[in-house]
Amino acid sequence: MAARLVEPVDVGERAGAVATVERRRGGPAVAERARPAAVRAAPETAQDLAIEAVGLERRFGEFVAVDRVDLVVRRGEIYGFLGPNGAGKSTTTRMLCTLTAPTGGRATVAGYDVVKDPDAVRLRIGAALQSAALDNQQTGTELLRQQGRYYGLTKQEIDARLEELRSLVDLGDALDDRIKGYSGGMKRRIDLAAALIHNPEVLFLDEPTTGLDPVSRGKVWDEVRRLNRELGTTIFLTTQYLEEADELADRVGIIDRGKIVAEGTPEELKRSVGSDVVLVRVDDVDAARRAVEAVPGVDGVEVHHDELTASVAEGPAAVSPTAVALAAAGVRVQSLTLRAPTLDDVFLTLTGNRLQEGED
Numbered sequence: 001m002a003a004r005l006v007e008p009v010d011v012g013e014r015a016g017a018v019a020t021v022e023r024r025r026g027g028p029a030v031a032e033r034a035r036p037a038a039v040r041a042a043p044e045t046a047q048d049l050a051i052e053a054v055g056l057e058r059r060f061g062e063f064v065a066v067d068r069v070d071l072v073v074r075r076g077e078i079y080g081f082l083g084p085n086g087a088g089k090s091t092t093t094r095m096l097c098t099l100t101a102p103t104g105g106r107a108t109v110a111g112y113d114v115v116k117d118p119d120a121v122r123l124r125i126g127a128a129l130q131s132a133a134l135d136n137q138q139t140g141t142e143l144l145r146q147q148g149r150y151y152g153l154t155k156q157e158i159d160a161r162l163e164e165l166r167s168l169v170d171l172g173d174a175l176d177d178r179i180k181g182y183s184g185g186m187k188r189r190i191d192l193a194a195a196l197i198h199n200p201e202v203l204f205l206d207e208p209t210t211g212l213d214p215v216s217r218g219k220v221w222d223e224v225r226r227l228n229r230e231l232g233t234t235i236f237l238t239t240q241y242l243e244e245a246d247e248l249a250d251r252v253g254i255i256d257r258g259k260i261v262a263e264g265t266p267e268e269l270k271r272s273v274g275s276d277v278v279l280v281r282v283d284d285v286d287a288a289r290r291a292v293e294a295v296p297g298v299d300g301v302e303v304h305h306d307e308l309t310a311s312v313a314e315g316p317a318a319v320s321p322t323a324v325a326l327a328a329a330g331v332r333v334q335s336l337t338l339r340a341p342t343l344d345d346v347f348l349t350l351t352g353n354r355l356q357e358g359e360d
């Protein structure tokens, strides 16, 4: 966790970022520009969009990791970027954060082009990414102060921000302990605080809760909501957890193999599957599929391993005809469940796979 923008990972970028900071320390005009208040004044051309990507692409050799992705994220929105491992979430995020160069398309963040104006983008965004490590010898406070200095904040500004962040990240006295003693959840939260030190307009969170226990996950969710509500921060959050996207995001983009396969509010996306789904586990999926497809009221059937997912308009009415049809076809049913659609059902319908396959 924790590639911060001041310590980017790609070749040459670290030097670039540090040079920016040194320049900023050099003269009053530049230092002024780095203050959060000044930072918020974006040019007229910035419209109301926090993020816009058009045909954004990233290849690694022949391999297309991000395939012509279009994104529109409005200011003040929480946007959930949902997809399985390897879908291209981090690569997209890193391009938007100016840490990885696109090989095609374009993107603006906070009104500035990520390729033409990376410094302007970096000043306006915060990022808690998947890749880098925290310095275990530092205390939380030291990390935050260092980060504030990187962004050109004065000592007074940093002091004021530390007070605000102290309550936000809920680390209490642990802020003055070395990071090496922190739990996984505490490390995420200090990393989040570091991403927020300069009051960014747009916050990027790359899988902020992967590997966290449910309690820590809930805390991160609360913080994300609070930031969005109280500071109006636009949040671009990647996740492989459908519940997370469903809970937090105003709008969700589902990405698979580098392509956006669906986008909308969680409600819209789920409605696209049907009003209910009937899940059936069986021994013979082929026979079961034929039987269930013929049931009136069944709009579509997806097969995944030994499980059938039938989209139905009226769930309760579909259950007994489905059971009867399966029995008539001689299929042995292991379980039959009726439930509301999830974003995982949306993903299944679009890709033929389950999102959380192989997850523990």
Ligand SMILES: Nc1ncnc2c1ncn2[C@@H]1O[C@H](COP(=O)(O)OP(=O)(O)O)[C@@H](O)[C@H]1O
Residues within 6 Å of the ligand: 060, 065, 083, 084, 085, 086, 087, 088, 089, 090, 091, 092
């Ligand atoms: N630096 C790189 N070189 C080669 N392939 C990469 C590199 N970074 C990512 N990839 C590949 O691009 C695909 C998308 O990766 P990533 O964006 O990390 O996915 P996600 O974050 O959704 O798990 C994966 O197949 C990954 O192996």
Ligand SMILES: [Mg+2]
Residues within 6 Å of the ligand: 086, 089, 090, 091, 130, 206, 207
């Ligand atoms: Mg990733």
